[in-house]
Amino acid sequence: MYSQMGRGQHPAALDARLQLSGVGVQYRLLTEHSRTLRGRVLAAASFRAHAPAEFWALRNINLAVEKGQVVGIVGPNGSGKSTMMRVISRIIVPTEGQVRTLGRVTPVLDLASTLNAEYSGRENAYVFGALHGVSRKQVTDWLPRIIEFTDLGPFFDVPMKAYSSGMVARLAFALATQLEPDILLLDEVLAVGDEQFQKKSYFRIRKLIDKGNIVLIVSHNIDLLEQICNRMVLLFGGEIVADGAPSRIVAEYRKKIS
16 A cells, blocks of 8 residues: 655656555445434444445545645545545555655644644644654754744743644644655645745745655645646546646636636
8 A cells, every 4th residue: 555665766757756556545334324323223233234335535546746846736625635645644544556655754734633732832843853753952953943933932832722723834834844854745734824924834845845855735725826836636526637737727626616
């Protein structure tokens, strides 16, 4: 299902550092549901007697991403965008196909689960570093840059449960990009930030690109994606229906949802 490419290895696509080959994610759903406790008990007891319906959240996903690419993933709700990001980050194991990566993959997907609301920004920074194999000393060296980027001021030492969604986004993004991952996954993170945060994020993403890193972004902010991405992918019904230049994909997307 998964493989980590060595530095001397590359998949079929030239210089690709991320490749999904024939990836599919299937869920099995009971065709009958009951709102009553008795009905649910009976349904559970006779589970094998009911043929579960098959639902493919993703199907036939083939995608190769080369270094230096910023790929925007777009599509209507339920098209499989977040599922694909979770497959790449290994949160979800695909039912079929293979995912191959080269280097460190850092996801910033569900902000609520990325950080601990009971901890301060400083405490979250140290925990985040420990989880990613970064020494406490190195995190300490990072802190001035993280505090400057997040612009949290005194809130950096306040429990995160007091933060707004924008403050959480700034902290999560700052920590993830401080790692300088080879592959950075962002799911609706930029959407909750203000204009200043989006500008700062854009320049930090540009630095990653200049170093040859890969960034995948899921967002409903199509105009923002068109500005910062050099490639976009359109998902529809769990399948890739278009892949190419942002201007063309945006036009395809708007045509499909109109």
